[in-house]
Amino acid sequence: MIEEEKLAMGNALLLLKHMGYCKALKGVWSDDFKYSLLKARFEEMIAKEDEKKEEKDEKLIADLGECNLFFGSSSSLELNSICVPCLLKVALNKEENEEAQKEVEMALLALSCIFSHYNIERDLYLNEMKEIIQYHEKHHNLTRLAYQSAWWFLIILSFNDQKTIEVIVDELHFEREAARELDELMQSVDWKKKEEEEVKEKGKNEELVFKRWLQMFEHFFITCRKWNEECPGLIESIVRVLQAAKDYRREICKTCIYLLRSSAENRAVKVDALLKSGAIDAVLEEIQQPTLDEEMTFECKKFFQLISVCLKIKEIDEKEEAKKKVIKMEIFDKLEEEGYEDIIISIQKNISCIFKDDDVFIYL
Structure with a gap:
């Protein structure tokens, strides 16, 4: 449809981003996109845009990168190294209007879909992620999903990276923040409803985020081999x-x-x-x-x-x-x-x- 100009590229990307957003939020994964011609075209567009010496369209790179990550087809290390800085620039936007917050949330959720076996250079993300998390803790500018996704991205990339683990535990106090967030999100869950019963609409997103925190703790306990006095609070x-x-x-x-x-x-x-x-x-x-x-x-x-x-x-x-x-x-x-x-x-x-x-x- 894009080739036949029945659907403009901008609209196609917007549609794919929102589809991928829903897919990632609910934890649905598929390899179909991984082997598609559209994925190959997107990666070619990312590489071509990055080669430009002037007037590089970083928003286009970020949009294409989000689509790739949302559909579970983590690109090569080289392409991720191009996309991650562009997505982080989106995530660093501190505007508090609803549209900006949604873009930030989408960028961070996409980053949280990166696979742990892609050892992206620490210099490409660590300082930016520290700034995003620390700024939120002071100003509360992120949505709950965006904040959780920021942590997930860091923990995924901390595998076998002692420096990142030290930042997560000692500087950013993950255990303390995770315990606080989990306790707050518990208030949004209707504990008297069984799994098979439909969750009330007003608490639906909060419960999904709540479950994502629990899923993330598995990665944390596997990855982090550094003791911190705040750990018992998380276990509590x-x-x-x-x-x-x-x-x-x-x-x-x-x-x-x-x-x-x-x-x-x-x-x-x-x-x-x-x-x-x-x-x-x-x-x-x-x-x-x-x-x-x-x-x-x-x-x-x-x-x-x-x-x-x-x-x-x-x-x-x-x-x-x-x-x-x-x-x-x-x-x-x-x-x-x-x-x-x-x-x-x-x-x-x-x-x-x-x-x-x-x-x-x-x-x-």
Whole structure:
């Protein structure tokens, strides 16, 4: 249709951007666009526009880049290196009118669709993303979706990048901000409605953003191996979501249990943080649910296996070792109070549980 001039390029891009926006927001992925002639044409247009020495149309590059990213066909590293700076310029727009905010939201959502295996040069995005996040925390100029997408983009690209991880944890205080945002978004969820029931229109977008935060935590626990004192606060927020979801929202509940298991698997997360945050109590409560299925049973068992691994790893520091013994006794006392002697026995025996630590595998 574009070739036959039945649809102007500008209108075609606008249509594709809005289609891609809805697609990305709902987490629908497809490879159809990846092998299309339209994708090839868009990438050719991006490269051709970038070659211009003067009057380069950065808005066109940004629009084309958004379409490529929204439809799950992450371009080559070279093309992403062209598109990312243009999309960041859109995202840096600090105007507070509705149209500007929508463009910023769309640009950041598109950036959050970049695949983690594209190791884009840190210099192309880190300072700009810091500015976007820090400015929002002072002036609240971003939509909730835009703010979440900014974090997701950073965390995706922090894989195996210690410098970016340090910025996320130490400078931008991800755990603190994520916990605050999650607690606020919890107020938008109708916890008495089951998954299959239609969500009220006024809370629909908020609930989608809420679920995106939960999905992002999985990436965070896998990527970030740096301890921060704010981490227990994030785990407490996940526990609060689990407690709110356990009666009606079993899919959200399942996600939370998986996240608690992932946090236990992360060696940077200390066992006493899991104890003080209420994570251990929450998993014990979940075990008692009459609707516990095979997958949830596995996740709960894995959670305790991972805690057992952490408690068995030898520490050089005697104070830390003494503290660990106290924690171990407290955890086992909780298990005994609930009548889970079989769990204690299974934890103490040789279970085929593997825990990776700096490429060294530790077996129980």
